Amino acid sequence: METTYAVLSEGLEKRFGEVAAVRGLDLAVAEGTVCGVLGPNGAGKSTAVGLLTTLLRPDAGSARVAGHDLVREAAAVRRSIGVTGQRTSVDGDLTGRENLRLFARLRGLRGAAGRRRADELLGLFGLGEAADRPASGYSGGMLRRLDLAASLITRPAVLFLDEPTTGLDPHSRRHIWERVRDLRDEGTTVLLTTQYLEEADQLADDIALLDRGRIAHTGSPAALKALVGSHVEVVVADADAMPGAAAVLDRLTGTEPVLDRERCAVGASTTDPTLTLPRLVRALDSAGVPLLDASLRPPTLDDVFLRLTDRPEAGREPTGPGFRVRAATGSGERAA
Structure with a gap:
């Protein structure tokens, strides 16, 4: 019709x-x-x-x-x-x-x-x-x-x-x-x-x-969320384990991980529907990463908004999937 x-x-x-x-x-x-x-x-x-x-x-x-x-x-x-x-x-x-x-x-x-x-x-x-x-x-x-x-x-x-x-x-x-x-x-x-x-x-x-x-x-809201992908985050035992976690997330998601050293957390976004939490945990375990916590969160319209309309301005760091602003310091950092 x-x-x-x-x-x-x-x-x-x-x-x-x-x-x-x-x-x-x-x-x-x-x-x-x-x-x-x-x-x-x-x-x-x-x-x-x-x-x-x-x-x-x-x-x-x-x-x-x-x-x-x-x-x-x-x-x-x-x-x-x-x-x-x-x-x-x-x-x-x-x-x-x-x-x-x-x-x-x-x-x-x-x-x-x-x-x-x-x-x-x-x-x-x-x-x-x-x-x-x-x-x-x-x-x-x-x-x-x-x-x-x-x-x-x-x-x-x-x-x-x-x-x-x-x-x-x-x-x-x-x-x-x-x-x-x-x-x-x-x-x-x-x-x-x-x-x-x-x-x-x-x-x-x-x-x-x-x-x-x-x-x-x-x-549709679902179609726009699919453009951004889900958010993956893992929290590891100490800062020394963060590079290993970042390497695993890089391989599984194909996107550049974000490191939050204060929390010993590593995050990334993914549009791969086959990536599940059990698969993520198994990959981290196989790599010998000492894991404390892991999450796989579906995208929200907030993620869509920040990712697809993000416009860096003077005095403001970029935000959205692929970059996190840390509230404590007002700065973010990418995985090396």
Whole structure:
């Protein structure tokens, strides 16, 4: 079956003076999926959202959102999307119910229909008991839920969530996760930018890794983790045993080991699915390495993020698989 894309951009560009915030953005988000857009601070995530929601006009390139041309059919795009930004859009002087009824009127849903939709969303987001209290007295998590509810007044085809759970406690964050999953299951396409790697891992069907204004890598969370590989670490009895351990890890993983002399630990990354912990331990034993501990940890999106977007800056050592920063000294060292 041919894939239908809810968001499809080609070569989108946006400059602010001399700064190229977005440089040739190529992004394809399939209908009815959650796409997580990740990237370092300054990578262009918020600018990309601004472009795709018509808040910013591109300097070059093209895009279609919910089947509508981003520039020529901007009004149709706006009718088809919902947006929850980094800052709440609700009015603190109004109650939760009044806020949602106001948003319903602004989106053309008036009278009894608007009131019913507001009440439905208050119940869906667990705000029924607080519905008639001023929003200024809501907690951070309640405000984010009210903000998200406001963006769903007209059941958008595409929902843009720009760091929707920043600063929330785990309970509030998981409540929003549940609503995002429900929306996807109901057919809404969600484009999510987030700094929480666990959030992207939990919610996203696909990841777009943005770096320096361009898409650097795309794929499912599992596919991106496979690029980085698992992390292997062994702890040996003393520093004299570290070269032998490093030689074993080098041979088994094909990557350059990292030595942490303070802990007498040697680490490396591997994409070899046949490398198991028993095999690792047997190889170390055969080499006469006095082993105290060994671990083989599957990769996380944190590993992916650090490895695939790592950019050394002045005063900062490189990090990620293949290089470890030691907290005690702020330095790392490679195996000789």
